Amino acid sequence: MNEIIFIIIAVSALGIFALPKRSQYYLMLGTQIFLAALTGYLMYLSFNRIEPLQIYLFDLLGNDVSLVIDSLSAFFIFVINITVLTGALYAKGYLKPYLRDKTRLEMAWHYFNFLILHISLLMVAMLREGISFLVFWELMSVSVFFLIIFESEKQENKEAGIKFLIQMHVAFYFIIAAFIICSIATGQNIGFESLEQYFKDYPAFPVFLLFFIGFGIKAGFIPLHTWLIHAHPAAPSHISGIMSGVIIKMGIYGIVRVLTYIHSDLMPIGVFILIISIISGIFGVTIAIVQHDYKKLLAYHSIENIGIIGIGIGIGVMGLAINNPVLASLGFAGGLLHVLNHALFKSLLFYAAGSIYQQTHTRNIENLGGLMKKMPSTAVFFLLGAAAISGLPPFNGFISEFLIYTSLFKSLMVSDSILSVTLLAGIVALAVIGGLAVFCFTKVFSIIFLGTARSDKTRHSHEVRSSMLFPKFIIAILIIMIGIMPFMMLRPMSFVAGVFVDDTSSLRDMTGTMSGISLSLSLLIVFIGILFFIKLKLSKVRHTDIGSTWGCAYTGSDPALHQYSATSYAEYIIMKAKILVGVKKHFRYLTKENIFPGESYFKTGSSDVFEDNLVSRPAGGLLSFMEKIAVFQTGNIQHYLLYAIVFVIVISIISIFGII
């Protein structure tokens, strides 16, 4: 049975190459639906089982490789399938303009990698055996690399892809190193099973740190995030959505999977995760505010949301440490529910961003404006995603943040003083992140969709085709459903939290609270409905006029000229977070020597302080050092022979004196 399934998938994956351009997509989509149905069935079987579901696959160097699916894996399978399928549906419309320019092989290669990505994501979530896990982990990174450089004719995309590939491999070494340490120390095979024994016998923190760096680079915790902000804008939008929705979440998956094996050192680990997450959350959103590239801005928001997820997980771990099942279950449930929520609203935002890019061919929000009238459906979806990512009710982002808030407030009451201060920092961080997210998304939504057009780029834009709106519609429904009926998420989340703690009754006790939220939201909706009805009735009897916007009684000028711009909107943050966002201005003063001033220029932009100091500067230093060393590379064969002779002489001298 297993073999048949593998053969079907392999044949259809390779079959993509044999098909003509127009039908490749359907084979990929069909295979993905098949995969999703299959894993969906496994997910259904494995949810809420006490023992994880095991399916033997094959024998690898004497190890049994089998799929092991517990509630945690099942949850991630759900997130993966939802995001990848909506991404695939969206891709049809998004890739349409590229069909003309790209060759049949290029398109097939893209679809093929898309399929491989889906398979490897699913396998990573299901495998426990080390070597096969690492193979699929690597396969995931490589397929993403090819997906990122889809538009490889642009130099910046290639650079972003290579940056991604390098950093993923650095991450890979950390993960391998951690696995090998565990394997050697316990004498077991490489794999998650060896962690159980290792963490029983040895201090957990150092090896956890290795895992955290490895998986954290994938997840994009600050300061490990520098690949993310280049890869997201470079990738085509359906890939950006999936990248932000699930690929970085696999880092979170790795971290929480490792955490299930740790039973000592939990307090320092929890505090460590909490602090890193607070930093990621606040810095991520602060830097996001000054971005003018809307895809880069969304990328920074991914970092922020990874921070929120991490705050939940950190609290969960601290709950485990002090043996408090209430905190542990609330923290993990909140953090992991945010994984799903973020996957939903972030992919929605990226798909909407892709639609904007397709219509305007610019990623600079200062060139946009007034798109609301031309692309109303996209605008509504973007607004919905914006409200959800800002954590506002009645959308799903609020629910997970609410769970995390509840866990923070509850843990305040059972902690000592130092911990209390940390937890208060968590509460303040969440509040500030929420406020900054509102600030950021009111900015980006307003500048793109409201007001009037700021340049000609929007002139030919119109609403995207319905095949690109349909996946957004599905996601939007899920966002609203989770937001308005949060109690239905409690049962599944209690199974997921059950992987970490035995007693998840506190989550079920939240039913009353969640019903309270539901009730107040229904009240809100009823109020809106009534008032809207009154307004409609009134507008029938009252006189309505259309005029121009109030401009201090001055109506002569072009309204596009005195609109608020993205730079001026972000001005406060640029001023207050100067060191962090590093906005630099380069310009030449106008000179006075002639009657007509000469040529001049003005350039401004922000840079990431972490990237500058942790990646660019050391890499630059290394490069210039290498250039100095390169004097030896003369290209002259005699010199190289000389080096060989010197080497032999040095070796013999050393061995004569018995140094080696």
Place this chain on the structure above:
Amino acid sequence: MGVGLVLILITSLIFPGIVSVVKAKIAGRKGPRVMQHFYDIIRLMKKGNIYSRTTGFLFQLAPIIYFSTLLTAVFFIPVGNYKALLSFEGDFVMFAYLMASGRFIMIIAAMDTGSGFEGMGANREAFYSLLAEPVFFIIMGSIALHTGHNSFYDIFSNLYVESALTYFVSALSVYLIFWVSMIENSRLPVDDPQTHLELTMVHEVMVLDHSGFELGLIQLAGGLKFAIFGSLIFNLVLPIQNSYFLQLTFFPIVQVIYAVLVAFVESFRARNKMMRNAQWIITLSALSIVVFLTILIIHEKVGMLP
């Protein structure tokens, strides 16, 4: 149960009137009637609308959503012993986020007009409220820690226990909530609703283009905000399980004192320099940390230092 709700709604209609009457008296003017504000709103609601060409449907929908969020938020506020209609664990988080939702949509509406002035106001509103948010959360977190409860009603009904420091905590909290209410309502010292220069306004400039029914709703919402914060202050001042009669007497008194205080601040305090506002609000956050530390001292958690 519903008594608290009715009290808050009535307060919201009268409160702005009291403030303007007191302000007029201080300035030596005769001043409007107390209910004048309410009559103005009714007149606004009877008027037709004028919309800007630039705006879309969001602009017309926003005041409705804004008012509805505040109306829903009222259901969360207990008044003394009168339990709020909606009360659950963590309701104050929901309360704060509901207010944020309303603010979000009003900022969007302001930006929809494509006006430089309104963009400025929207931007300031977003920035100041984001700075003020932590104050509310730190205070609520501290007194939640203090009482061991997680909802408005339970927190306020268990606030006064043993220590005399509690009085210090609630006095400081009242002081902070007072200033937060001034920020949330865009009054002095952050913003001056009386100013006649669009360039220096915050909230007033955001609603320049609204008219008729919607403008009436926005005005009503302003009163509601004051009433909500007034009730929070009342709960901080008088949460003991008093007799219902005492509470019904004290509620209006506290509200009137609050209104008079607002009027005094508006009459005698100068407005902050625009660039100094951020700093001033952050100072409030710093003060709220004092509340938190005091609570730690009360609970002798500081003694548990390793």
